[in-house]
Amino acid sequence: MKSKEEIWSILETIPDPEIQVISIVELGIARDVQIEGDKVVVCITPTYSGCPAMDAITHDIREKFAEEGIKNTEIKMIYSPVWTTDWIGEEAKKKLKAYGIAPPDKTSTDKSLITGKKKIIPCPRCGSDKTILVSQFGSTACKALYKCEECLEPFDYFKCH
Amino acid sequence: MKNTSEHLFEYCLRLGDTPLILGQRLAEWCGHGPILEEDIAMTNISLDCIGQARAFLTYAGEIEGKDRTEDDLAYFRNEREFRNLLITEQPNEDFAQTMLRQFLISAFHKHFYSELMRSADKTLSALAEKSLKEVNYHFRHSSEWLKRFGNGTEESRTRLMNAMDNLWRYTGDMFDMDETDKHLVECKIAADLDKIKTLWNKSVEEVFSEAGIDMPKDVFMMSGSRKGKHTEHLGHILAEMQSLARSFPGASW
Ligand SMILES: [Zn+2]
Numbered sequence: 001m002k003s004k005e006e007i008w009s010i011l012e013t014i015p016d017p018e019i020q021v022i023s024i025v026e027l028g029i030a031r032d033v034q035i036e037g038d039k040v041v042v043c044i045t046p047t048y049s050g051c052p053a054m055d056a057i058t059h060d061i062r063e064k065f066a067e068e069g070i071k072n073t074e075i076k077m078i079y080s081p082v083w084t085t086d087w088i089g090e091e092a093k094k095k096l097k098a099y100g101i102a103p104p105d106k107t108s109t110d111k112s113l114i115t116g117k118k119k120i121i122p123c124p125r126c127g128s129d130k131t132i133l134v135s136q137f138g139s140t141a142c143k144a145l146y147k148c149e150e151c152l153e154p155f156d157y158f159k160c161h
Numbered sequence: 162m163k164n165t166s167e168h169l170f171e172y173c174l175r176l177g178d179t180p181l182i183l184g185q186r187l188a189e190w191c192g193h194g195p196i197l198e199e200d201i202a203m204t205n206i207s208l209d210c211i212g213q214a215r216a217f218l219t220y221a222g223e224i225e226g227k228d229r230t231e232d233d234l235a236y237f238r239n240e241r242e243f244r245n246l247l248i249t250e251q252p253n254e255d256f257a258q259t260m261l262r263q264f265l266i267s268a269f270h271k272h273f274y275s276e277l278m279r280s281a282d283k284t285l286s287a288l289a290e291k292s293l294k295e296v297n298y299h300f301r302h303s304s305e306w307l308k309r310f311g312n313g314t315e316e317s318r319t320r321l322m323n324a325m326d327n328l329w330r331y332t333g334d335m336f337d338m339d340e341t342d343k344h345l346v347e348c349k350i351a352a353d354l355d356k357i358k359t360l361w362n363k364s365v366e367e368v369f370s371e372a373g374i375d376m377p378k379d380v381f382m383m384s385g386s387r388k389g390k391h392t393e394h395l396g397h398i399l400a401e402m403q404s405l406a407r408s409f410p411g412a413s414w
Contacts, residue, residue, distance in 0.1 A: 050207075
């Protein structure tokens with residue numbers, strides 16, 4: 001039987017199906033691991049209610065566990081505490097940026113709520129602040145679509161949530 | 162007399178059916194949006210709605226305790242058993258009507274979920290917190306469009322006002338309280354809709370004034386969703402949504 005630590009290290013090798021550069025642990029989707037006799041219980045939480053990747057993630061966990069010889073797996077969907085972008089660590093944010101996705105920015109959200117000013121999302125490609133929001137709804141539920149007016153490239157922004 | 166658990170089951174059906182039918186309606190826009198960004202926006206909103214519906218219906222099934230899954234509840238109930246708000250089943254018509262419908266319901270959900278977050282039922286409160294984050298985006302998105310329609314061209318304004326004539330009469334249905342609402346409000350589980358109505362009016366009035374339009378007055382309000390009395394549109398939605406599951410029960414791919 002594997003230890004909790006070993007289970008966590010296996011989970012860390014499973015990438016998010018939509019953003020392959022970060023793992024489901026870094027994204028804060030895998031929340032808890034419990035070992036009950038010969039059964040491994042993994043609690044996962046969705047980023048957005050309708051996140052279609054949850055089924056793929058469930059499948060990926062089962063497949064990976066089977067490869068590791070874990071036969072009895074239960075995957076529980078939990079909704080509390082609610083997922084927020086705070087669950088994405090600094091290291092993961094760097095990976096997102098390198099991948100071309102502007103990471104969620106908490107500070108600018110707070111300011112935009114108070115002042116009503118539009119938040120500035122720097123371009124992940126050239127770093128310019130001259131970017132505009134094209135659509136609040138991007139390629140997946142968790143992202144918004146921006147465009148850089150400096151280098152003219154469109155990019156995804158991981159919505160602060 | 163229903164007991165608390167039976168009332169809660171009924172309440173969860175309402176919470177699940179409303180986003181389910183709205184999500185189904187929005188999905189009809191897939192591939193037909195006026196511009197690519199809006200096509201993506203409407204399908205994204207649809208996806209949020211379906212996700213919320215799944216969670217509430219799954220919970221409804223657990224409360225009922227008869228082993229019915231989210232799919233059983235979505236695909237194998239008849240029209241009179243559906244509890245979605247009447248406004249959600251109204252046809253998309255043009256983009257103005259779709260956005261007005263979205264705005265009126267998102268303004269409702271924004272306040273409704275904020276209140277439901279305080280529910281004594283821990284599952285409902287967690288799902289409300291999750292849903293609220295999503296609904297805030299829907300509210301902002303549809304508000305922006307209302308302002309553009311109202312202050313845009315004569316054409317856009319006319320379309321918005323036509324949509325208002327079609328939809329306003331279904332807004333009263335959102336705030337009807339029956340014995341289930343009253344019982345669960347007393348148990349501190351449900352949101353008090355009288356309170357939500359005041360907040361909703363204020364939010365709607367704010368955006369309408371920015372859009373340069375008046376609040377409609379003296380409109381006869383339709384009601385019935387709590388008793389499963391629907392407009393003629395729901396049957397057609399269900400026919401499309403349920404036909405595959407009913408023709409091939411248990412099918413998967
Ligand atoms: Zn750039």
